Amino acid sequence: MYQRKISNSRCSALVHIKPGAFATVQALDAISPLLRRRLRDLGVAEGSRLKVLRLGPFGGPLTFECAGQHIGIRREDAGRMEVAPA
Amino acid sequence: MNQFALFGNPNTGKTSLFNMLTRSYETVGNWSGVTVEKRIGTLRGRSGRIVDLPGLYSLLPLTEDEGVAARFLMEETPASILNIVDASQPERNLYLTLQLLESGRPMLIGLNMIDVARNRHISVDPQVLQRELGVPVLPIIARKGTGCTDVLHALGSLTAPGSEGFRLDYGPAVEQGVSDLCILLRTLPSSSAPRWTALQLLEGNEAVRTALAGRIDGEALDSILQQTGRELEAAGFGCDVSAHLRQVRTQRIARICTAAVQRSDQAVHTATERIDAILTHRILGIPLFLAMMFLIFKLTFDWVGSLLSDVLDGFISGMLSGWISAALGGLGASPFTHALVVDGIVGGVGGVLVFLPQICILFLLISFVEDSGYMARITLLMDRTMEAVGLSGKAFIPFIIGFGCNVPAIMAARTMEHRKDRLLTTLLVPLMSCSARLPVYALFAGVFFASNQALVVMGLYVLGMVLALALAKLFSRTLLRSEPSLFIVELPPYRMPQPLSLLRMTWEKVKGFLRKAGTIILAGSVVIWFLSNTGSSGFGVDMNDSFLASIGGALSGLLAPIGFGTWQAGAALITGFMAKEVVVSTMNIIYQVPDMAGLEHQVAAAFTPLQAFSFVTFILLYIPCLATVGVIRKETASWRWTFFSMGYSLVLAYAVALVIYQGGKWIGFA
Amino acid sequence: MINWIIIGLALIYSGYVLVRFWNKSKKGACSGCTIQSDGRTPAGCPGCITGLPDEALDALKKNSQRRRADRN
Numbered sequence: 001m002y003q004r005k006i007s008n009s010r011c012s013a014l015v016h017i018k019p020g021a022f023a024t025v026q027a028l029d030a031i032s033p034l035l036r037r038r039l040r041d042l043g044v045a046e047g048s049r050l051k052v053l054r055l056g057p058f059g060g061p062l063t064f065e066c067a068g069q070h071i072g073i074r075r076e077d078a079g080r081m082e083v084a085p086a
Numbered sequence: 087m088n089q090f091a092l093f094g095n096p097n098t099g100k101t102s103l104f105n106m107l108t109r110s111y112e113t114v115g116n117w118s119g120v121t122v123e124k125r126i127g128t129l130r131g132r133s134g135r136i137v138d139l140p141g142l143y144s145l146l147p148l149t150e151d152e153g154v155a156a157r158f159l160m161e162e163t164p165a166s167i168l169n170i171v172d173a174s175q176p177e178r179n180l181y182l183t184l185q186l187l188e189s190g191r192p193m194l195i196g197l198n199m200i201d202v203a204r205n206r207h208i209s210v211d212p213q214v215l216q217r218e219l220g221v222p223v224l225p226i227i228a229r230k231g232t233g234c235t236d237v238l239h240a241l242g243s244l245t246a247p248g249s250e251g252f253r254l255d256y257g258p259a260v261e262q263g264v265s266d267l268c269i270l271l272r273t274l275p276s277s278s279a280p281r282w283t284a285l286q287l288l289e290g291n292e293a294v295r296t297a298l299a300g301r302i303d304g305e306a307l308d309s310i311l312q313q314t315g316r317e318l319e320a321a322g323f324g325c326d327v328s329a330h331l332r333q334v335r336t337q338r339i340a341r342i343c344t345a346a347v348q349r350s351d352q353a354v355h356t357a358t359e360r361i362d363a364i365l366t367h368r369i370l371g372i373p374l375f376l377a378m379m380f381l382i383f384k385l386t387f388d389w390v391g392s393l394l395s396d397v398l399d400g401f402i403s404g405m406l407s408g409w410i411s412a413a414l415g416g417l418g419a420s421p422f423t424h425a426l427v428v429d430g431i432v433g434g435v436g437g438v439l440v441f442l443p444q445i446c447i448l449f450l451l452i453s454f455v456e457d458s459g460y461m462a463r464i465t466l467l468m469d470r471t472m473e474a475v476g477l478s479g480k481a482f483i484p485f486i487i488g489f490g491c492n493v494p495a496i497m498a499a500r501t502m503e504h505r506k507d508r509l510l511t512t513l514l515v516p517l518m519s520c521s522a523r524l525p526v527y528a529l530f531a532g533v534f535f536a537s538n539q540a541l542v543v544m545g546l547y548v549l550g551m552v553l554a555l556a557l558a559k560l561f562s563r564t565l566l567r568s569e570p571s572l573f574i575v576e577l578p579p580y581r582m583p584q585p586l587s588l589l590r591m592t593w594e595k596v597k598g599f600l601r602k603a604g605t606i607i608l609a610g611s612v613v614i615w616f617l618s619n620t621g622s623s624g625f626g627v628d629m630n631d632s633f634l635a636s637i638g639g640a641l642s643g644l645l646a647p648i649g650f651g652t653w654q655a656g657a658a659l660i661t662g663f664m665a666k667e668v669v670v671s672t673m674n675i676i677y678q679v680p681d682m683a684g685l686e687h688q689v690a691a692a693f694t695p696l697q698a699f700s701f702v703t704f705i706l707l708y709i710p711c712l713a714t715v716g717v718i719r720k721e722t723a724s725w726r727w728t729f730f731s732m733g734y735s736l737v738l739a740y741a742v743a744l745v746i747y748q749g750g751k752w753i754g755f756a
Numbered sequence: 757m758i759n760w761i762i763i764g765l766a767l768i769y770s771g772y773v774l775v776r777f778w779n780k781s782k783k784g785a786c787s788g789c790t791i792q793s794d795g796r797t798p799a800g801c802p803g804c805i806t807g808l809p810d811e812a813l814d815a816l817k818k819n820s821q822r823r824r825a826d827r828n
Contacts, residue, residue: 032572034148034503034572035572035574037146037148038143038148038503038572038574039574040332041143041144041148041178041181042143042178042574042576043175043177043178045336053359053362054362054363054366054368055368056366056368056371056466056467056469056470057367057368057369057371057372057467057470058368058470059470060368060466060467060469060470061466061469061470061479061573061575063362063366063466063577067175067177067178068174068175068206068208069175069178069576069577070358070362070576070577070579071574071575071576071577072465072466072469072573072574072575072576072577073573073574074469074473074573077573077574414762417758418758419758419759419762420759422759422763423758423759423762423763426762426763426766427762427766430766431766605773605776605777606773606774606777608769608770608773609769609770609771609773609774609777612766612767612769612770613770613774664777712777712778712781713780713781715781716780716781716782719782
């Protein structure tokens with residue numbers, strides 16, 4: 001249900017990245033505007049390098065690291081975040 | 087007097103710095119959104135005043151509490167800015183800094199948490215930063231007070247940057263729009279630079295626009311905004327002006343950081359990651375949270391609190407009231423006065439004060455959790471549950487604050503992005519068992535459930551939370567549909583709370599309780615004592631014929647099905663609306679007992695364990711106290727929602743108590 | 757004599773506290789900080805604004821009035 005049609009075959013959604021792996025943000029367009037702004041405020045933008053830390057219990061939030069800070073977002077939103085595995 | 091405004095990202099230590107600079111102690115927490123309203127303090131040395139504003143990432147407001155800060159720049163008379171920058175997150179923090187620089191006010195930058203940055207192998211050169219930005223930059227460690235005197239000193243000699251100050255070129259299209267807007271704004275007296283106002287308008291800052299509403303030509307403004315968008319698109323940048331502004335600023339920040347920041351690629355905060363691997367574990371996380379809660383209650387009630395409480399009771403009911411009796415006797419007071427002071431005031435206030443140790447310990451432990459950084463993890467663990475009932479995981483922070491006092495908890499709901507989330511949280515916070523209800527639980531649990539007090543009290547807390555979640559589901563399905571909830575949380579690195587700041591935070595909270603005891607609880611006790619001693623036939627009537635008995639008795643018929651149809655219980659519930667502690671005061675006065683042991687004996691005779699349990703559950707839920715009603719009214723700005731919150735809690739309390747009492751009787755409890 | 761003084765003091769103080777409490781509660785202050793007139797708010801109440809100087813309160817009032825006006 002979190003899957004979304006990803007245009008570029010090299011891209012994937014953040015939610016599909018395994019904990020411990022790195023990825024680079026490609027596009028945030030599919031995320032709701034309010035959340036997108038908050039992510040940008042926190043310094044998560046196109047080109048940012050992320051490391052997925054862990055997935056929360058029972059489909060709970062996904063935690064990732066970006067520029068030394070830990071951020072949690074819902075898995076559904078993570079499914080809308082286009083990234084390229086690095 | 088000089089006025090300074092403290093700006094910075096959330097959770098960068100603004101409030102710590104505020105405390106260091108002003109001698110007053112505000113609550114410091116380790117999560118975003120502790121400060122929800124601007125506050126003013128006087129600087130040490132009385133050289134000026136400083137305003138602590140809610141943390142924000144950019145001047146474009148997203149939540150209610152961020153709007154306070156953006157409006158401040160529009161409306162306040164020229165104030166200097168003290169901008170606090172987290173040295174461990176320079177890129178993100180400088181975004182706000184650039185926007186503040188554009189306002190053209192005198193500004194000082196406090197480069198905070200240089201110690202945290204060092205641990206993460208990040209070093210920021212204040213000299214280079216100062217050169218790049220054109221305003222003084224001072225390295226500080228606000229939490230420990232390092233560098234704060236320098237800041238205080240530098241604030242005194244702060245001057246406006248002048249025309250050669252910081253300026254960012256946004257390209258021909260935007261610059262044209264800015265100069266057009268400046269012409270439009272020319273006639274307006276404004277406290278910030280016109281260029282800043284113009285840029286904020288181009289960026290779409292609603293707070294700035296609202297502040298100017300009616301004073302400028304809205305159509306002219308809109309046409310300039312559209313024109314700028316078109317020109318920007320023609321220049322090949324896309325038509326979104328705010329995205330363009332952000333991009334230009336971000337590029338500049340990247341250039342500044344290349345010059346001023348040095349990083350090494352070693353692994354960072356491994357300790358936090360290791361702790362998180364356990365505390366936010368997908369299976370262990372929630373059980374560990376519950377275990378932690380249980381430990382807190384065990385410490386509060388079983389291990390430490392009750393013992394100290396007994397000592398305090400011995401002092402109040404023994405020595406203190408002995409002295410007062412002797413003093414009254416010496417002054418030649420009549421038995422009536424003697425009864426008023428000893429039975430009414432000392433009995434009523436003392437009966438509540440006895441539970442001071444439990445309250446101190448609970449506050450100390452809550453302060454510890456707040457300051458350690460665990461709070462943000464709790465929101466992470468609870469989000470799935472909260473989402474399922476239609477709330478943001480962030481609503482959990484007001485809920486936790488609500489365990490201390492519901493009033494600030496409702497104010498904390500402002501940090502939520504959506505109106506629906508805010509309203510739902512405001513309505514549900516009163517179900518969180520605040521510390522005022524603690525004396526009631528402590529009294530009843532001590533009498534009826536002595537061997538597992540912690541478990542019973544924790545059960546009540548959990549019951550409140552479970553009901554809040556169930557009602558959130560109900561309300562979000564029926565009354566408050568629309569807007570999906572939003573969740574994003576920053577997880578700060580764990581840190582060991584400083585003992586001194588822990589004690590301070592606890593003391594500030596305990597002071598609130600003591601103040602309450604000296605004011606509203608005392609006054610309530612006097613009123614209750616008079617009501618219990620006067621009747622239609624005058625003073626000194628038998629208590630069963632008193633006004634209090636007839637007031638309480640009016641309710642007893644209604645309360646009989648839920649197990650406590652006595653006038654005493656009815657009277658305690660009515661007076662408890664003022665403040666929940668007053669329930670204990672009322673019982674103390676009604677049963678006219680000299681000490682806790684006596685009251686426990688009386689209560690044990692008046693209630694069966696099942697009735698007692700039904701009674702404390704009813705107390706937990708039945709109504710938000712008067713102060714909370716006031717704040718609900720203020721925050722929702724609607725009497726309808728205010729009455730709704732009182733009404734639903736009464737119905738809920740009755741239903742739950744009915745199920746407990748009738749169900750319990752049916753199963754076979756007495 | 758002493759009786760009247762003690763009873764009178766108790767009644768006057770209680771009346772004063774209750775009136776003040778009622779007024780502050782209407783404004784949305786918490787009962788922990790009802791009797792505080794110096795320039796700061798107690799930390800137990802991250803939200804209570806009753807300790808703010810008048811100009812700050814005025815600014816807040818203006819904001820809420822404007823918000824109300826915007827709605828209408």
